Amino acid sequence: MDQRAETPAERPPEGAAPEPHVGATLRRLRKQSGLSLQALAVASGVSVGMISQVERGLANPSVRLLTALRRALNVSMQDLFGEVPADAGVPGSDPSFVRRRENRPVINLGSIRKELMTPPDRQNLQLMILRIEPGGESGGRALSYPAEKGGFVMSGRLTLTVNDQRVELNTGDSFCFDSALPHSLCNTGDEPVEVLWIIGAVQFDRHL
Template identity: 70%
Template sequence: MPAHGENKDRRVADSPSETAEFHVGATLRTLRKQKGLSLERLAQASGVSMGMISQVERGIANPSMRLLTSLRRALNISMQELFGEARGEIPETGEPSFVRRRAQRPVIDLGMLHKELLTPPDRHQHLQIMILRLEPGGTSGGHALSYPAEKGGLVLSGKVTLSVDDEASELETGDSFVFDSNRPHSLRNIGDVPTEILWIIGAVQFDRYL
């Protein structure tokens, strides 16, 4: 995987073009240590090798969306925590708790894939909304980890191939989709320009899968 320069300082942007960005590896390392997990134990729980976890934590390897999901679920952390926001912590912005301003969106840069969190800070469980930006030729890293959830989205710009199980569809600007996240799925930018996708993850009732 291509190397990505470290940016360990989270910051809140003064304008939408300076969106907050930080080093996701450092966040993963901090959360792993807070939970008292060794690299070996996290590797066993996530199915990701110790070497890869170490490289991600040190910021010398870009994790795919699949790898990041595997680590997040093994650590049992929320999407907000992955983006560097402490559990239960609501920043004092003077805004209603249900609002996140554009300049306050945290971003994870995974090289060919950028994830921008839209969900307000106090919403840790039931609905997650992001903007995914895939560079030309970029992918989500093969089949994503399957887990009980509903996923949906809208292609805001560009073209992307969405594969779910053995089916694939080429989607263009304005096309939308919804699928069961228990089904293996992946994304690939098939165009010559970056693709932006409004990405929505909704929790589902677990008794549906009993």
């Protein structure tokens, strides 16, 4: 029986219904990897109980929890969104380098909404729009893994912390940093924040 306590990073965000397709996709990817709930818990540091709740659609995973599970499964963000590569050979379809606005996959993580902009078959560069509600944050522990990250604040006021350096970014401000450094983001204001989020220079281990 799993005895690990649920950490703040594992608690699902309040005020939002769980995304059912996230749980179903997570279960499918776990089984394809040949991992039991217990094995995935050990690999990710997320409790068995929380993984089970996410898979059954009973809990809405935080950004940090989703990242831990994705990395443990060694899958891309497109995989977690449940996407398959576009078939550019179908008559009337767009070329593989195009993503139409109406075809953007979305994951609602409660206080943070992630909208994938990268075309389905693009793997080494990730483009997303993050919408962070007032009080929303990426989690209690700073993220850290190899990647190059950058962004542009489309609206609102974003608090970004990189390697213990905290900065307030306003609409029109941009940033770029080495994702190997511990980092986190939050919205301490009264209005939602929208950020164009860019991740590049990564081959397989991709994120947020």
